[in-house]
Amino acid sequence: MKYRSAFDIIGPVMIGPSSSHTAGAARIGRVARTLFEKQPKRAVISLYGSFAKTYKGHGTDLALVAGLLDFDTFDERIPDSLEIAEKAGLEVIFIEEEAVPEHPNTVKINLYDDENELEVIGISIGGGTIEITEINSFKLKLSGDPAILVIHQDRYGIICSVTTVLSKYEINIGHMEVARKEKGEMAIMVIEVDQKIEDAVIKELKELENVKKVIRMVE
Structure with a gap:
């Protein structure tokens, strides 16, 4: 992955301790929300590798849910995202997976409402940079750029x-x-x-x- 500027390495303006585990996670969640085209009613979030081991300490869970609520990386509501999601009627389930992924910061997000469902797999590369590697079993590469x-x-x-x-x-x-x-x-x-x-x-x-x-x- 080539970095286009110093900000890709330093990371974006953000809420949270880690550009990989927080800003990147928020961006993955927000891409999933965009692909679903509305707020889902239920989200099953499967965490792999480093994400599974450290997600609570680094706020990865808060960031992913914030993204699903369409919050940006610098939104001051990120620390309260779980409570906001509950009030908004978004059920969230976290699963710590033991399978070894190709990249340590990997997450699979399954979104549901009464009529639709979506599966997105994404990785947080560093500096807030992400890649979506799979959408509904279609393997691809999507970086989150326009x-x-x-x-x-x-x-x-x-x-x-x-x-x-x-x-x-x-x-x-x-x-x-x-x-x-x-x-x-x-x-x-x-x-x-x-x-x-x-x-x-x-x-x-x-x-x-x-x-x-x-x-x-x-x-």
Whole structure:
């Protein structure tokens, strides 16, 4: 993972003792909330490696839940996030996993409401930098930079259609990948960009044939 500036190493403005265990955790939680597109009713948070061993002391539990409540890394409500979640009707369950992950700061978040469910796996790399490595069993790489996720039917020409729209609005792509489970079935396109994505872009992408959903990530 390349750091773009000194702030990636020092860490962001934040509440909490650790950029990896607190700021990174808050960002993972917030990405999960963004992907779910609303506040869930239930969250099962499975912690691995270092996260599982030190999450209470480093406030990782508070930060993850704060992210699910859509709090940023510097939000002064982070220390009270568990109580706020309970009052908001968000049930939270923490599980300390013993499996050895590829990265020591790994968390799996399962979100539920009456109609939807979502599974997100993320890692906190350091300095508040994160990567989402899996969404609903789709393996991918999402860093939390300005990005869009395009959920679509795996069809000929869809990638060209999406990139044509981005080119029309002069949006430069920094990273892009496509994940699918089976040929011709559902796929996810991850596109990280260099500038803010306006509503008009999202609207036009949603209107493309074979596109099922477009999600703009937290910027």
